[in-house]
Amino acid sequence: MPETPAADNPPRREGGQGRRRHARSLFGEILDWMLAPMLLLWPLSIGITYLVAQAIAAKPYDAALEHTLRQLAAQVQTQGAQGAVRSALWQQTLQNPPAGGIVGYQVRGASGTLLAGAAGLPLPALLPPSHASAALAVVWRDGEIGGHAVRLAAAWTWPPEAPGQARAGPVLVQVAQSMDARTRLARDIVQGVILPQFVVVPIFILLVWFGLGQGIAPLNELQARIRRRRADDISPIDEREAPEEIAPLVESINSLFARLQQSLLTQKRFVADAAHQIKTPLAGLRMQAELAQRETDPEELRASLRQIGCSVERTTRLVNQLLALTRAENQGDVARAVFEPLDLRQPAAEAMQELAMLALDKKLELEFDSPPQPLRVRGHALLLQELIKNLLHNAITYTPPGGSVTLRLRGVAGEGPHPAAVLLEVDDSGPGIPEAERALVFEPFYRVLDNGSEGSGLGLAIVREIARQHDADVTLSEPPSAGHGSRGLRVQVRFRRA
Template identity: 50%
Template structure:
């Protein structure tokens, strides 16, 4: 079967696989293949039906002839005779297209009249007298339709006579052929017309998809607006809705990335400009003390730039790849104690009293699914923020609380620093935002990283004052997790 082309799509009628599937071709195959397969079956059924239709009227005529001839079978006590009148003989020879054979036998099988080579019926038992039966047989090499009956003759009705009349099937075959021609000829016209109408209907039905393709192809690369759904067929609406959802998420992601790149460039300008300025000053200075001071400023600016870059990389990893990283069962208490232990040297360097309150290991019921790398980054940022803002002689306390029955666990990091005003707590969760009135170097990314990682783990970030009164209210940041519960709990 030949392939056809429609709008650049490869279409085949039938049973060959394509490298790229065509919706038009698939529908056309499933509609036309059954039609083409059923057509020969329809012709075969028509032939059988035509045979039955052509047989019935001629069978009735044959039965009538048999019953007419039985009137000429006469039986006496001594013998059975068949007295065929000239008019009856003409009845047997009235048809020019078919031959008619007859035979009359007595109960002993002796021929009374007719053809001696007429085949006998193969009935296992003698049928009821007077009942006309039909069968197909061969007489002198010709296929014939035979009507036969056993007749009861004699005064006592006990003399049985077999009467058979056979007719060749010329008229029957001619009528069956005419019926088949009458059915087949219209089908030869209707079938190609049906194929054409199906093809045209599919072309019209699939046109909205072609229009949708053209609209999408004509879009500019930066056009991420949703596709209009008013002209979309109902069957394609879920697909278009999914594409619109993807476009919305892609637009949000690109907007976030653009904002992130702009903020990152802005944040890196300051330390890099400071590095350049200090380097130029050091080149012009001749006093060793001034050169040493410039080098200290260069070291400080490079440290700040390095910290900013590390924070930017951590935020980018949390925003873009956090969901794709592998997860494992996390013991929050063990993870937090490891981070606190690693932060002790830095706390001692700043004169900070860093402590941990909570269990060494979590119960198995409170283990949760998460990414250990991101969770360590989250805890480390909380601890670093607390150390940076507590100042010399400050106190930083890290706690892990859990409820064995509800499976909820909470991470708390509190300090006695200046705290964050309540009206700014939602803002500090955004990248590069820093609360006013702080003299601590930073990039404004720590709590943004914490918020992003917490969201990816289904946790909630809460902030409150450590102390209700005083100039140093402090800050307590709480991360509330819902632990994965076992199936039988």
């Protein structure tokens, strides 16, 4: 079936075989499903119409043929076989036959002896009656006489009693009528019914074609509105302007636009934040490099180079955290699709091993407390490892030399509405975070002042985003062991147990 613009799409190639396949046409498929049953049922309707027409055409001719048979049988009952066929009434019937005509008649005795009429009429399978009071039962059948199709009506009757003689046996009366007249009538009925359909059906197809085209016109209008949009216009489509049947499709497109808009906003924010945050350390690196170029004392030059190395390391850490935050925000739905049950002890151990040297360089006591049994959660191993690394890195960064950092894993049973969970806790002996600022530190680039360390302000933002994707809760508090002039900080992440 022809396709409308609403359903047209550029042909696409199938997996590397170079074959091109046209997209399926919604207009064509609907038209096919509407017209195919009709075109299949049309021949069936013609056949049924012909059978019905034959039945309709047979009724008046059968009625006339039965009337003629009963007329002849009545003559036989009163005048006998020979008298009946010579009677004026029967001769008049032969001269003015009923509708359909008479091609032959026959009167036979019970033994099959021809008493009157034509001998070529076939005998019916009809037993003679046992007594004269039996009702006159007419038997119908189709047959052939001289190669022509005929309709035969037959019945047994009793001739009159002769005075002084025993009553004669029953006789068989048959009348035959040609099938030509009723066939012509059936054909005329069929033609009267079918011929107009050859005009009506094409008109119906054109009306269906036109109506379907008008029905999918809103799709064309929706397509035109989308094509007229600017490349940067990803605002939602007004669902009120779309037909109810495609409202779910429009809703899905709007959902896609929303996710795309969120992704673009995240990218724009990343570019702006990256430009702002990297500009300062790069300016510092440039200044340190210029100072190093002016140094003539080897010791001062080495100190400047060490300072440049530290600045490069901090800048690298900043860039890596920016990338990690953006990746975590963009991979939310994708990551959820590949979540699987895993033992949280494994990404925790890998994060501890990766940052152990950093803690040793600061002369910190790094402790890992985990039960021997698996602690299974549902999540993404790399994202969970990134979460733990940021928690540990923050704790190591803000804990002064000689302090301690503890990573603790433990399982807790479900209580009431709270399901069983796995708790991940990182304790440090650093300056901690004032309670008034604990809600603010999860915002990107927010840093607590006067904490004695430099950071990017991205670590806890990354932790919060990854925790959100895993339906986990993050809370900040002081560890129970805080004291002795050090407040410390405990970061607890509560995962649902798998």
